[in-house]
Amino acid sequence: MIEIVSRGRCIACDKCVEVCPTGVFDHGPDGVPLIARQSDCQTCFMCEAYCPADALFVAPRAHPLPEPPDEADLAERGLLGSYRRQIGWGHGRTPGALLAVGPPLPDAGGAVPAASPADVIIS
Amino acid sequence: MTELDLTADVLVAGGGPAGAWAAIKAAEAGADVILVDKGYLGTSGATAAAGTGVWYVRPEPAARERAMASREGLGGYLADREWMARVLDQTYANMNELAEVSRYPFPVGEDGAQIRRGLQGPEYMRRMRVRARRAGVRILDHSPVTELLVDPDGAVAGAAGHRRRHDRAYRVRAGAVVLATGGCAFLSKALGCDVNTGDGALFAAEAGAEMSGMEFSNAYAIAPEFTSVTKTAFYSYATFYHEDGSVLEGAGSTRGRSVIARALLSERVFCRIDRADEEVRRAMRLAQPNFFLPFDRQGIDPFAELFPVTLLAEGTVRGTGGIRLTGFDCSTSVPGLYAAGDAATREPICGGFTGGGSHNAAWAMSSGTWAGQAAARHARALGAGSARRPARGAGGAGLRPSAGARQPYREVVEAVQREVLPYEKNYLRHGARLAPALAALDQIWAQARRALHADGAEVARARSAAAMAAHARWMYASALTRTESRGMHKREDFPRQDPGQHYRIVSGGLDEVWTAPEPGLISVAAAS
Structure with a gap:
């Protein structure tokens, strides 16, 4: 779930307010968005993908953490903005879609093909 | 607060891939189009947050034959060859459009050709939004539909809803409506699926449409x-x-x-x-x-x-049940109402086996295309005054309570989840567990129909709760009707496939739920 809107990093563009599919954020009085409905967060990471300032952190847990994680620690571990970086969004990056060639996957019956073209991504 | 009152030729409800394609294709056909989504076109739904393979098969007879045959048996021979062939053709065309019109950055293989068999959700849906805007589609984000509008003849004439960010009701009167609201994952927190609460199926049923394949609704996915x-x-x-x-x-x-x-x-x-x-x-x-x-x-x-x-x-996001279609144009049994993507049954191409991944993606772009084009045709045939027909709201449960003290939506959501999420009820199916679960759901529905209600933006949540209750009842009624194991629907008390039940099961009804075998033949290459 969304745990952090970094006051230090946020550029008050409201992008997260706009794109969150479950309407988790509200406009903040000083421009920094508020996590207004955390329990509605579906842990889809889309806000992070759209955040141009790497100011958001979505913990992978689908329920709120007892306490938000430490921002400095996340930054040190390279986790702030890591999803955006991995999908190649942001100026000067290569779109991740260009490189998205997955491993061979089983057919619907469950058998992993020995040597099929490694070109399938499925959800 | 005054209501926002709009008119359009075509209203599309839902901003996942099916809705986006429907809106774009309706606009390209000359229609004035409004797309509304409960979230945001670009991030909403099961596709945007994920990535997906796509059932993209070169138009070579042998490859197409293999593609069609691959899941036919797993689907219990309930898929249809003519639908499959059409979806393969349309998907091939749309994926090529993604490359050429939307400049989607497909990976390139060793032979220098683009590999067009998969899509990353965020990239795909970001580009679909851009294309919809370029096509002139008016987009209302964070604007869940709460009910359909119907004209005095019972034809669908638009929809009403609520703009969450403005806390303002809205109404769109239109010549035709495409429901592309997704399947129903019961707020399980499966990736990207919490917007998929089966709202469209409820709206469709309230207008008089049926469901099909609702027994194929027990998909569960692995997650850490x-x-x-x-x-x-x-x-x-x-x-x-x-x-x-x-x-x-x-x-x-x-x-x-x-x-x-x-x-x-x-x-x-x-x-x-x-x-x-x-x-x-x-x-x-x-x-x-x-x-x-x-x-x-x-x-x-x-x-x-x-x-x-x-x-x-x-x-039913990964299961294949949904609104029953009455033609290749993705029409439903209600005039002016079309369904696309996971909101519609995917039995035509998957039968009773999961549509997850490549098939659902192909279905979304194909059915979205056809529904959008057909809705545009329907609106044009009705003429210019179609958006100004007299129309009334068709919504019931959660919107127009009949009696008593107000029931909060959370109570309904939790009660439905208790009957639908547990593995021993929905996944590992047995009549002795399904029947009492259905009885409990009938009670949940009856009470919700009387007392479920909310104000302002919360109305949409009440409607989603009602939609989940309705969805679950069609699911279990259909699951009890199919006294065999076929496709993903496995009954511990009927572990074998019964050749005598080689038909689809149609369901519907709100206060009284019904099921019936679908008449007519399914065009398959091999019978069970």
Whole structure:
């Protein structure tokens, strides 16, 4: 779930307010968005993908953490903005879609093909 | 607060891939189009947050034949060859449009040609939004539909809803409506699926439409425990374990998923992706970066360490039940109402087997295209005054309570979840458990119909709660009707496929739920 809107990093563009599919954020009085409905967060990471300032952190847990994680620690571990970086969004990056060639996957019956073209991504 | 009152030729409800394609194709056909979404066109739904393979098959007879035959048996021979052929053609065209019109950055193979068999959700849907805007589609984000509008003849004439960010009601009167609201995953927190609460199916039923294949609604996806990331495909490289580290025999991501479900009833189940070599590991990271978010952020090496897993309900998102279609134009039995994507049944191409991944993606773009084009034609045929017909709201439960003290939506959601999420009820099906669950759901519905109600933006939540209750009842009524095992619908009390039940099951009704075999033949190459 969304745990952090970094006051230090946020550029008050409201992008997260706009794109969150479950309407988790509200406009903040000083421009920094508020996590207004955390329990509605579906842990889809889309806000992070759209955040141009790497100011958001979505913990992978689908329920709120007892306490938000430490921002400095996340930054040190390279986790702030890591999803955006991995999908190649942001100026000067290569779109991740260009490189998205997955491993061979089983057919619907469950058998992993020995040597099929490694070109399938499925959800 | 005054109501926003708009008119359009075509209204599209839902901003996932099916809705986006419907809106674009309706606009390209000359219609004035409004698309409304409860979230945001670009991030809403099961596709945007994920990545998906696409059923993209070159138009070569042998390849097409293999593609059509591959899931026919798994689907219990309920898919239809003519639909499959049409979807393969349309998907091929749309994927090529994605490359050429939207300049989607497909990877390039060793032969220098683009590999057009998969899509990353965020990239795909961002580009669909851009294309919809360029086509002139008016987009209302954060604007859930709360009910359909119908004219005095019963034809659909638009929809009403609520703009969450403005806390303002709206109404769009239109010549035709496309429902592309997704399936129903019962707020299970499966990746991207919490917007998929089956709203469209409820709206359609209130206007008089039927469902089909609702027994195919017991899809569950593997995710690391306590997380949302349901990317089951990569678990084909995994081994599953008991807590003591011994192998959970028979467990697997495809055929052995029920073994995991059964084990989870009494113990934790652990997993390690230990059958992936270096090359596969690297490809996984490139193909699906989001698969690794739970691991990287919790400091787990999924290739070396055991981690606990769970199964999250994906209902009719990955199951194939949905609104019944009455033609290749994705019409329903209600004039002016069309359905596309996961809101519609995917039996035409998947039968009773999961549509998850490539088939649902192909279905979304194909059915979206056809529904959008047909809705544009329908609106044009009605003429210019069609958006100014007298129209009344068709909504019931959660919107127009009949009596008594107000029931909060959370109570309804939790009550429905108690009947639908547990593996022993929905996944590991048995008549002795389905029947009491359905009885409980009937009671939940009856009470909700009387007293479920909310104000302002919360109305949409009340309607989603009602939609989940309705969905669950069609599911279990259909599951009880199909006294056999076919496709994903496995009955412990009827473990075999019964050749006498080689038909689809239609369902419907609100206060009284009904089911019936669908008349007519299914065009298949091989019979069961």
